[in-house]
Structure formats: C-alpha cells, structure tokens
Amino acid sequence: MRRILAAIAAVLFVLATPAHATAPPGPPEPQGLPGDLTSTEVSFRGDGNLELRGSVISAAGAPDGRPGVVLVHGAGTGTRREKLLAEAVAFARQGLSVLVYDKRSVGYSLFERSYPQLAEDALAAVGTLRRQPGVDPAKVGIWGLSEGGWVAPIAAARSSDIAFVILVGANALEPLRQQAWAVAAGLRKAGVGGSLVDRAEPNLYRVIADGGLFPEPYHDPAPVLAKVRQPVLGIWGVHDLLTPPRETPPILAEALEDGGNRRYAFRFFAGADHAAHLTPDGGVTRQPELAPGYAELVGTWVGEATSGRAPEAQVTGPAPVQASDTFGVPPTAWWESAPVQAVALVLLLVAFGGYPVAALVRKVRRRPAVTPVRAARLVSAGGLLAALGGFAYLFYVIMTGGKLSVPGPMAGDRPIIWLALQAVAAVTVAATAVTAARWRRAATRGERVRLGLLVAGGVVFAPWALYWGLLLP
Template identity: 85%
Template sequence: MKLLAAILAVLFALPLPAGATAPPGLPADLTSTEVSFRGEGGLELHGSVISPANARAGRPGVVLVHGAGTGTPREKLLAEAVGAARQGLSVLIYDKRSQGYSTTERSYPQLAEDALGAVATLRRQPGVDPAKVGIWGLSEGGWVAPLAATRPSSGIAFVIVVGANALSPLRQQAWAVAAGLRKAGAGGSLVGRAEPNLYRVIADGGLFPEPYHDPEPVLARVRQPVLAIWGVHDLLTPPRETPPLFADALEAGGNRRYTFRFFPQADHAAHLTPDGGVTRLPELAPGYAELVGTWVGEATSGRAPVAQVSGPAPVQAVDSFGVPPTAWWESAAMQVVALVLLLVAFGGYPVVALVRRVRRRDAGVPSVAARVISAGGLVAILGGFAYLFYVIMTGGKLAAPGPMLGDRPVLWLALQAVAVATVAATAVTVATWRRAGTRGERVRLGLLIAGGAVFVPWALYWGLLLP
C-alpha cells in the first residue's frame, strides 16, 4: 500500500497532457504547461508552469506564493510570472487552496507544505535545473516562503519576498488599518484605543488566524540567498521598520547573502501606483523583473550579493505599535459576558414595560433618565461594534471612516455623545432611585443602574469615554 501511495503521489505531481488551457492573457513569446500536484494533507492543487518559448536547458525556476486571500486564482500573479519568465526563468503559479483556509482559519506551515509540493513539481520540469529552483512570496507569502525554505531537504535554492513583514500578522494588520485611518484624517480614541483593542479581542476569540506568528526566528534559520523587495509607498507593511528587522534576523543566523531593494512609485506588491499606494496599476515597477532575473542568475551561480541595500527611503508616517494578548478581564470570553449583561440590563427595561402593558398591568411612567440609559446604552453598544467592524472591514489603505469633524469621524463623535449621556443618566437615576414608586419599579431601575455601572469601564475600554 505504501508503494502504491508513493506511485500515485508521483503521478499526481506530473504535468497534465500537453495542450491544456493556458492562463488567459499569456503573451505569444511564452509557453504554459498545466500541472497538478499534492499540497499538505493530500489536497490536489492545480497550476501553470510559464516558460520562455525558446527556453534554454538548465534554466532556473521559481514558485510564486500568493498573498492573503481565500482560493486566490493563479492569474492574480500572472504579471509577476510573465516578468520573471521573460528573464529566462520557468515560473510555477498555482491556485491557492480554499480548503482549510479562510478569513478566520489558516496555517502557515500548511501553506508552506503546499508551496513545497509546487517546488518539487517545478524541479521535475523538462529543461529546469532542479538545483536552481527557488521560491517567491508576496505579502502573506513573505511569511510562508521563508518557512518553506527552512524545511529539511526542501530543495529551495533561493528566496524572494515582496512586501514582506518581519512583524507578527496581528501587529501588521492593526498598523495597516490605523495608518489607513490616520491617512483619512482620523485620530483620537478610535485609532489609539478602539481599533487595536478590537483586533486583540478578535485574536483572543480565535477569529484572527496566526495572530502571533513570529517571523524573525524563521528568518534566522534561512540559509539560502534572499532578495527582498519593497515599494516605497507600501501601505500594508511598515516599509521603514521591516527591512532592519529582516536584516537583523538573517544576520543572527549567519546569513549575509541578502539584497534589499526599494522601488519608487511602487506599492505593496511592487506595482506602479499613481497616488501613493492607494491604487495599484497592472504594471510592475520598472526594473523589478530585470532585478529578479539578474539576481537569480547570481544567486544560483554562487555569486549572491552580500548585505546589499539600495533604492530610495520608504515612506512610513507612523510606527507600528504592540498588540499584546488580552488579560483575563479583557478576553473575548469576558467581552461576551459583559455584552450579554449590558444587553439584558438595557434591553430588559423596555421589554418588561411592554409585557406589563400587554398584560394590562400598570407599567408606571418611566423617567426620562431611565429612557436615556436604556436607549443610549443599546445604541452605544450595538452601534459602537457595528461601526468598529465597518472600520476594520474598510481598513488598511482604503480606510473610510465617514464624514469628519476635525480629526474625529462624525459617527464616532455621535456614539461618544450617546455614551456620555448614558453615564450622566445613570448618575441621575442613582440619585432618584429610592424615590421610585413601587418595589417593582425600583428593581427595574436597579437593573438599569447595574448596567450603567458595568457600562462605564466597558466604554472606557473601547474609547467611547476617551477623547
């Protein structure tokens, strides 16, 4: 059975019959061979090997690893594949897995095993020198590619990363969204408190995959030559902070065969951008593909440059910030408990009044302060979370906080005003609680007061009571 499994694994890694459909838009001076291979867990993945039409024997090859995204098709990296193939390389691009990978679930070791399956496939292609096959990773692939390169017997000859990050994924994402908000003119507690806290709670709840992956120990184990490329206008990776950390990690492992290059007028993916990184054009930055071709030739012939850094200084307006794990009192579980208590406290008051009216019992005349606590608390809680999730979903370089008043989004200011009114109404209700007409009314008001008491630290934590 083991022999049969091995034979099947080899068969599934072989190219499909010639004449299979090539990726759309492939230039006439290039050829494509469709391949299928096994990724981690035996998942079948499909890709294309793109080569020059007059490819020479013994040529280098490179596997391209996608950035973040579920089931990203190979065509997303066609521009990079075409650019590298025109430099004399054979390039394997493949459809990213969707099984086991989603917005809330992913494993970098799993993605690294997928990439290694692609590397093994490319090394078997006719005309490709198996000793000259490397790996290239974009963005999230910048965490995956070095991990694959450190696997024993990976066969990887070199590593190229673009828009890569030496920070943890959670810290990178929190920085990107905060930087996007600041770029849109937002500041204050929304950016400094609410946004990072939301990411910390999401990570604690298991909804942010691989949040604390540490790339530096992985980079310290990379022994292959490394080419790292950043666009000067990278809005998703801190482009000023990351390169020194990359260099320190590589040198800590004794690897000085690295080349860092910064491209002007280029974005996160080293594509041209006309507006400082917000819009990505289809064209690669001038000289990017040529750099890859020249550097791969040097790296695969044992002449990789040593500690070479060049290009204009990257633009990074603000530093990244720590996003540590939550303490027990701010954990996702405690946030859920607090949310349930607040909803019961604030929602229970009108519900009880409605039930009493339906049963034709005297519901009493609710005070203005009680109404403000109930309605204001519900609006602040539900509206606050709705707005925060909207912000992070439109975060990063395309942050859209809505209309602004100074450096504060109008919607956030409105939520803060509601929160202040809720606290003030709670104080008024505390002062009048003993004068409530009936015992039942005192119980209902007591529940509202308890909710208001819990609401104060909750609103402070989420920045609704902070400037």
Template identity: 70%
Template sequence: MTRLFAAVVAALVLAVTAPALAASPSSPRGLGPPGDLVADDVSFRGGGGLVLHGSVISPRGGSAGRPGLVLVHGAGTGTPREKLMAEAVAFARQGLTVLVYDKRSEGYSFFERSYADLAEDALGAVGVLRRQPGVDPAKVGIWGFSEGGWVAPIAAAKSSDVSFLILVGANGLQPLRQQVWAVASGLRKAGVGGPLVDLTVPKLYRVVADGGMFPEPYFDPAPVVGRVRQPVLGVWGVHDLLTPPRESPPLLAAALEAGGNGHYTFRFFPDADHAAHLTPDGGVTRLPELAPGYAELVGDWVTDVTSGRPPATQVSGPAPVQPEDTTPVPPPAWWESAWAQLAALVLFLVAFGGYPVTALVRRMRGRRPSTAPARAARVVSAGGLVTIFGAFAFLVHQVMTGGKLAAPGPVVVDRPLVWLALQALAAVTVVATVLTAARWRRSIPVGEKVRLGLLIGGGVAFVPWALSWGLLLP
C-alpha cells in the same frame, strides 16, 4: 461562547480586512500568457496531501537549464493563479520558468490557517517545477508575497531543494502587530486619530485573537528566517501601507545575519506599493504595472545566484515612507478578554433590553404601569443599546475601510463624524443613568425599583466598558 463572540466580530473584520493582511496583487482573471510564452497545466500534492492545480509559464523556445520560480500568494482564501499572472509573465520574460498555482481553500479561511501547511504547498510546487522540461532542478526558488513572506522562509528553511528565496512586501513582525498597524495607518491617512486609532482598533484585534478567530496572530518570523541559508532578495515598495516598510527589512536582515547568512539583497522601489506595483497616490491605489526595473532585478539576480555568484549584502533604493511606528499588541488581560466582552454584552442586553421588554410584556397582558415611565430611564435603555451595538458596527466598518485605505467619511476633530455622535450618545447615557439613579431613591413600587435597579446596574457597568473602548475619552 468566546468563539461565538469573536466570530461575530471577526467575521466582519477579517472578511474585508484580509487585504490588509496582504491580498495578492490583482490582474484580469482568465487571461493566458501572451504569444511569446507557453503555459502548461500541472497538478501536485501540498500539505496534508491536498491536490493543488497550477500553471507553468515558460519562454517559448527557451534554452535548457533554465531557473525556475514558484510564486506564493498573499493572504486570501482560494486565491486563483490569475491574480499573479502579471508577475508570472514578467518573470518568464526574464528567462525564468514560473509556476503559479491556485491557493488552497481547504484548511484555510479568515479564521483558520497554517503557515506550515502553506509551506508544504509551496514545496509541492517546487517538486513539480524541478521536473519540468528545460528547468535545472538545482536552480528552483520560491517567491513569496506578503503573507507568502511568512510562508516562503518556512519552506526554504526546511528543504535544500529551494535554491534561492525572493520576498516581496514581507514582514519581520508578528501578523497581529502588522495588521493593527496597517488598519491604523489607513485610518490615519484618512485623517482619523485619537483613541479610535490608538486604543480601539488594537483592542478589537486583541479580543478577536483572544477568541481564537485570528489565525497565527503571534507567529514570530525571526527564528525561521534565521534558519534560511539560501540567498535572499527582498523587495519593498516605498509606499507600502500594509507592511511596515521601514521596520520590517532591518528585522529580516538581523535574523539572516544572526543565522550567518550574509547573501541578501534588499531593494526599495519608488512610486511603488505593497506588491511593488506602481501607485499614483502614495500606496492607496494599485496600478496593474510593476515598478520599473523590478522584473529585471528579479531576472538578473536569479541568474547571478544560480550561476554561483551570490551577491554580497546590499541594501539600495530610496528610503521607505512609514510615518508611524508599529506598537506591540500583547494578549489582553482577563478583564479585556473575549470571555469578559461576551459577559459584558450579555449584561447590557439584559439590563438595557430588559427595560422595554418588561414594558411590552405588561402591555400585552393588559397591565397598566403603576408609575409613569421616566424619560431618563428610556434614554439609558435606548442610548446604551444604540451606543454599544452601533459602536461595534461602526468600529468594524471603519476598521474594514481603514484596512482597505478608504475614506471613513466626514472627519471632525480627528475622528469620524458618526463615531463622534456615538461618543456624545455614550455621554448622554451616563448622564441619564445618574438621573435614573436619583429617581430610584424615591418612593416607588418594589417591582419598579427592581426594574430600574437592573437598568442602573447596566448603566454603571457601561462606564468602564465605554472608557475601555474609547467612547468616553476625549
């Protein structure tokens, strides 16, 4: 049942906020490489023996002994290879042979994924690229974007066939913590603040994760990165709104240093977003063009490290923009768990929904009510139901649009106008509960006392629930 509750919430949240988990940069689908490059289709086996398909992009007439580069997608189910064609073309023009493949959909969804399986997919691609004509098998590395920044180090730490590692928009934080920060940042950028951002968004994701519907929520990348022995190139856009660009690089550097790996180069690109593409508005809009110098950096760096000249530790570029720090997102206490939230919803459905349902049943049976229905009781019933399910619907919508950095609509006193209206309705529901309780104390028929008592019980339980979700907080 907890999985059912979490699925209802998570299906809405993750289906659209998966881009906040870092969907791959977009490029037109169905476009092959330009005339100065050649493409060959390949197939290989990934994790669990799954057959995957991809394309090998190479310079036309390139010299033998070329380095090879496998591109690993960011989050997204079954992401096609065309999503990374801009990167593949840019890197191939730097003299690399690039393999880009369609991401798996089997065993991967909004609610299910295994970074270990994805790493096996990447290693399967490394194996086939090492056998391509013109590629030096000792010079093949992996490029991992966003979610791929969690995946690629697993592959590199596992196999000596990987000679170098490139990370773009990579995270040094747990996925759940990163996701909450990304969504909160999107809402803050739209002018939203207060409990909705600081309390409600983290609570929603904690409940979803507790219900088992947020895959790999507490994956810790540090131990894996600490086992990487290959040279590492890390790239971040200064205006990364999906990965905390100020916090992640030092965490990754610390993990590399702890493992004794001092061969890493970190570069920050100005006017660039999460995918190191140009952005005209601080990371909200992604342009098709890569940041100037990004492809050249990759080509030169790969040439150096595969020629036996791994660079010393270097961090360069303008300071990234990250106004807000991330905060820990621990598992919920039992009263905040998915079980508790499901129980609360059932209680509210019975308590608030039972009042009008019993009235309807009486009317259908031709029984006239023994007392006139109280207006306050009607307000408790309607207000409670509208507030609870309206808040969930609105919250999920705001989280979705916040994760995609879209405007949440009119904002009044640092919260969306609709959320403010729901907060007002929650307060009205509490007041109506008090008035209904006063009526319950009067001399009314026993049947009506039971009916109102259940409604009042729901109203009483509604108070701590609404407080915990920020609906009754200023």
C-alpha cells in the same frame, strides 16, 4: 464561546467561506498569456493530500538548464493563479520558468489558516517545478508576496531543494501587529485621529485574536528567518501601506545575520506599492504594471544567486515612506479577554433591553402603567445604541480601514459617526447617575427592580466604554 464569537463576526462581516474537496479547477491556461510565452498545466498534492492546480510559464524556446521560481500568493482564500499573472509573465521573460498555482481554500479562511500548511503546499509546488523539462532542479527558488513572505521562509528553512528566496512586501513583525498597524495607518492617511485609532482599533484586534478569530496572530518570523541559509532578495515599494517598509528590513536583516546568512539584498522601488506595482497616489491605488526594473532585478539576481555570486548585505533604493511606527498588540489580560467582553456585552444588552421589554409586558398584560422616567429611557436607548452601534462601526472600520476608505463623513479628524456614538455614551453615563437617584426614591418593588437593573448596566457600561474609547477624546 469561540463558536458564538465566530458566528457573530461572520454575520457582521457578511462572509461565506466555501469548502472544496480540491482546489477549484483552473482554466486550460492563464487568460491573456502573450504569444512569446508557453504554459504547461500541472497538478500536485499539497498538505493533507489536497490536489492543487497550476501553470508553468516559460519563454518560448527557452534553453535547457534554466532556473525556476514558484510564486506564493498573499492573503486570500482560494486565490486564483491569474492574480499573479503579471509577475509570472515578467519573470518568464527574464529567462525563468515560473510555476503559479491556485491557492487552497480547504483549511484556509478569514478565521483559519496555517503558515506551515501553506509552506508544505509551496514545497510540493517546488518539487513539481524541479521535475519540469528544461528546468535545472538545482536552480529552483521560491517567491512570496505579503503573507507569502511569512510562508516562503518556512518552506526554505525546511528544504535544501530551494535554491533562493525572494520576498516582496514581506513583514518581519507578528501578523497581528502588522495588521493593526496597517488599518491604523490607513485610517490616519484618511485623516482620522483620536481614540478610534489609538484605543478602539487595536483593542478590537486583541479581542478578536483572543477569541481565536485571527489566525496565526503571534507568529514570530525571526526564528524562522534565522534558519534560512539560501540567498534572499527582499523587495519593497516605497509606498507600502500594508507592511511597515521602514521597520521591517532591519529586523529581517538582523534575523538572517543571527543565523549566519549575509547573502541578502534589499531593494526599494520608488513609486511602487505593497506588491511592487506602480501606484499614482502614494499606495492608495495599484496599477497593473510592475515597478520599472523590478523584473530585471529578479532575473539578474537569480542568475547571480544560482551561480554562487549572490551579493552580501546589500541595501539600495530610495528611503521608504512610513508615516507612523508600529505599536505593540499584546495578548489580553483576563478582564479584557474575548469571553469577558462577550459576557459584558450580553449583560449590557439584558440590562438596557430589559427596561422597554418590561414596559411592553406590562402593557400586553394590561397592568397599571408606571410613570416613565426620562433618564431611564435615555440609559436604555443610549446604552443599546452605544453598545451595538459601537461594535458594528468598529467592525466596519477594521474591514475598510486598511483599504483607505474614509469611515463616513468627518468633523476635523473625527468621523461624525464615532463622535455621535461618543456623545450617546456620555449621555448614557450621565443619565445613569440621575436614574440612580430616582432608584433610591422608587415607590414600588417592581420599579426598584427595573431601575436597579438599568443602573447596574450603566455601572458596567462606564468602564466598558472607557476601554473601547467611547469616553475618551
């Protein structure tokens, strides 16, 4: 069943995930590296003995005994080191040696990933940076962005070789809850309301997770954070639209303090987005420049943390903007599980598609035509359109909602496509009632079978459409 669901999702997403024996080779050095910096190419073995490649970037003529930091990417398969070049350059100019590496693609995809595995990759990178000339091995820490905010604490909890932890756009909530909120928040920012956001979107995420197509959905960061003993610097942009910036910091602080760690400092940057880059439009567009003072904060705080002077329980900066609260995304009950949903969809397709197929077979065999029932045609066509169109549209929405793409033309706070699907669903239910009355008066056994199959499909369709919000305002 999981393979079937994965195949369907892969077709809908139009994705292809490459697999490599090693990470793809990087360029001789990061492109666009300023002349005041140097770059040393390195390679190391991550989890499963996978070869990973990266660059160690330092200021030219940097003194010995300098601190170092390993950068851990956010979500994405095989993300190249160049994506974090702005951070690497900025931190190197603050006196750090920065190791940034190409992220793995083996064992990592849209449907598969392991945070502990990524943490092992990061630990291997830390070991490599600790051995670099001029780097003080006792002053090497780890920096994690977004998904890296779940990975970096795992690595820090596993090894005392890590001297400090920096988290940017990190999340203290479960990944499934965070992602469902991010897409819903993106839709609401685009002006969407109603059952599409309140019912259909979170339900689809629950079913996807139940089908094994959302990796690490219920990872709980709190127990991991409680094991982190190193100083922690948390950074969020005020306009973070991917991590709930108001809810996350208090949860993260509570988890650290539960473990007895009060050596944390949280900073919010005005005019900044999820990655603490400047944003001119409230987080919709990311500019290449880091928020003013971000790199300087990292340089200063690392100096304090590695000299035993890390601030305690410090929170500074403007209040973050979070328009809506996150919401629970619990595991599905048996009746709404991925296998049951898949079976229901197949039954609907058979029930609604059987009516025109049977008519076509009669025509091919040149059997006497049966007087068509208009309501039955509406049930057949409407049911197929609502079922297939509804799922296709929902998948489109979750793939674009978090990117703040408006899901088609709008009528008030409802996408016209969703309104049309809702109208079709309502017509299908009404036509089912009419068809049921005609089924009772059917003159032949064949007609009773054809109409009965349609009515059965319509009976299943009604609660199915309610579950997915097609029959709700």
